[in-house]
Amino acid sequence: MSDWDLLFRGAKLVSEESVRTADVAVTDEKIAAIGADLDGSAKLVVEVDEAYLFPGIIDAHIHFNEPGREHWEGILTGSHALAAGGGSVFFDMPLNASPPTLDRESFAQKRACAEQKSVLDFGLWGGLTPVNLDQMDELAESGVIGFKAFMSEPGTSDFKRADPATLKRGMQTAARWNLPVGVHAEDNAMIESLVRAKRAEGLKHWQDYLDSRPIEAELAAIRVALDLAGETGCALHVVHVSCPAGIELISAAKRQGVDVTAETCPHYLLLKGEDIGTIGAPAKCAPPLRSASVQEALWQCWFAGEIDTLGSDHSPAPPDMKTSNDFFEVWGGIASCQHAFPLTIAEIERRAKELGFPQFIRSTSSAVARRFGIGVSKGKIAPGYDADLVMVRLGGNERIQDLLYKHPVSPYLRWPLQAIIVQTWVRGRKVYADGKVAGDFRGRFLRPKR
Numbered sequence: 001m002s003d004w005d006l007l008f009r010g011a012k013l014v015s016e017e018s019v020r021t022a023d024v025a026v027t028d029e030k031i032a033a034i035g036a037d038l039d040g041s042a043k044l045v046v047e048v049d050e051a052y053l054f055p056g057i058i059d060a061h062i063h064f065n066e067p068g069r070e071h072w073e074g075i076l077t078g079s080h081a082l083a084a085g086g087g088s089v090f091f092d093m094p095l096n097a098s099p100p101t102l103d104r105e106s107f108a109q110k111r112a113c114a115e116q117k118s119v120l121d122f123g124l125w126g127g128l129t130p131v132n133l134d135q136m137d138e139l140a141e142s143g144v145i146g147f148k149a150f151m152s153e154p155g156t157s158d159f160k161r162a163d164p165a166t167l168k169r170g171m172q173t174a175a176r177w178n179l180p181v182g183v184h185a186e187d188n189a190m191i192e193s194l195v196r197a198k199r200a201e202g203l204k205h206w207q208d209y210l211d212s213r214p215i216e217a218e219l220a221a222i223r224v225a226l227d228l229a230g231e232t233g234c235a236l237h238v239v240h241v242s243c244p245a246g247i248e249l250i251s252a253a254k255r256q257g258v259d260v261t262a263e264t265c266p267h268y269l270l271l272k273g274e275d276i277g278t279i280g281a282p283a284k285c286a287p288p289l290r291s292a293s294v295q296e297a298l299w300q301c302w303f304a305g306e307i308d309t310l311g312s313d314h315s316p317a318p319p320d321m322k323t324s325n326d327f328f329e330v331w332g333g334i335a336s337c338q339h340a341f342p343l344t345i346a347e348i349e350r351r352a353k354e355l356g357f358p359q360f361i362r363s364t365s366s367a368v369a370r371r372f373g374i375g376v377s378k379g380k381i382a383p384g385y386d387a388d389l390v391m392v393r394l395g396g397n398e399r400i401q402d403l404l405y406k407h408p409v410s411p412y413l414r415w416p417l418q419a420i421i422v423q424t425w426v427r428g429r430k431v432y433a434d435g436k437v438a439g440d441f442r443g444r445f446l447r448p449k450r
């Protein structure tokens with residue numbers, strides 16, 4: 001009889017603290033032992049051969065658009081793409097599916113879809129909107145990992161913007177359940193008046209779009225959200241912060257005792273506004289891409305540990321919604337979950353060698369698991385934890401071409417891929433290896449522990 005189900009030999013094991021060479025043994029979906037040259041036999045031995053083993057990436061910011069808008073993406077194609085990108089868990093956002101996740105029924109519908117189709121473990125966000133404040137309790141009972149609110153118009157008519165009074169009431173409910181509220185923070189009035197002025201002049205260039213969503217609009221909304229979080233005692237998670245000034249506001253509030261965390265997305269670290277000139281519509285998002293100097297300063301914030309989490313904000317749409325000569329009309333959302341993380345790993349390695357990897361682990365696994373209440377089983381490679389593992393190899397001169405999304409749209413097409421996701425494992429099951437999604441494994445619904 002074998003001692004273990006699985007044994008990974010000779011890995012460069014990345015933890016929150018360090019990178020060290022070790023073997024990892026897995027039994028019954030869990031990490032069973034870690035050590036240098038482990039003694040014992042296994043049903044399957046995986047020679048890691050000096051590649052890195054990272055804990056599986058937990059992508060807390062995903063739009064798979066199912067049920068109802070499978071023609072935009074879908075849980076099967078989306079989870080395949082994320083598995084190829086090193087993800088073992090995703091949290092799906094409550095909007096862009098139809099119906100949006102606003103009550104018990106829509107939650108159950110999405111959960112059933114994901115249980116049928118996802119190759120990764122998953123959690124689900126619920127909405128915080130003016131029309132479902134009274135359904136937040138049932139969403140909490142159903143097991144949402146948090147509530148998402150938009151402070152500016154979200155772009156789909158079935159998900160309503162939360163004005164400050166709505167946000168406050170929603171935060172009070174979320175605080176009772178000890179669940180975080182995630183906010184898209186951009187000041188609606190400021191943006192609307194800038195957009196109106198641009199439109200009145202007939203402007204439609206991508207630069208006009210960038211100018212209509214300035215950093216000031218982001219900061220104004222972050223300030224409101226921080227005040228309300230302080231007042232209500234709600235845990236606040238500001239999603240896709242695009243600028244260091246926003247991170248500074250959040251860090252200052254943390255020092256004053258506000259329970260707040262900040263997310264940024266790989267695209268704010270990998271792309272800058274002027275790149276839209278060559279990439280075009282696939283690089284449109286909100287908040288928009290910023291300047292090169294803002295991007296560089298955002299990297300400094302990330303290396304300083306001031307940015308808590310990295311989420312892809314994978315937000316695809318059919319190609320016809322990404323093609324218009326009027327940049328204001330183009331769908332704002334970047335399809336990215338397949339390459340966002342490996343490209344970020346490669347850039348970290350370029351800047352800091354493997355010394356930067358522990359911080360990557362914190363912001364894609366450990367800190368995400370802790371923030372969203374799944375830290376008892378996910379987020380680290382340690383005995384007793386789920387065997388969610390990603391094998392990463394550096395080097396090579398491959399260029400990005402094969403996209404697993406429903407639509408082959410990505411701002412990163414033909415970019416060199418210098419960190420390769422070789423394999424992704426979820427609870428000891430291989431879900432992705434060498435360019436292919438493996439087997440018919442299905443992921444499990446994750447309920448936060450509070």
Ligand SMILES: [Zn+2]
Pocket residue numbers: 061063093313315
């Ligand atoms: Zn989003």
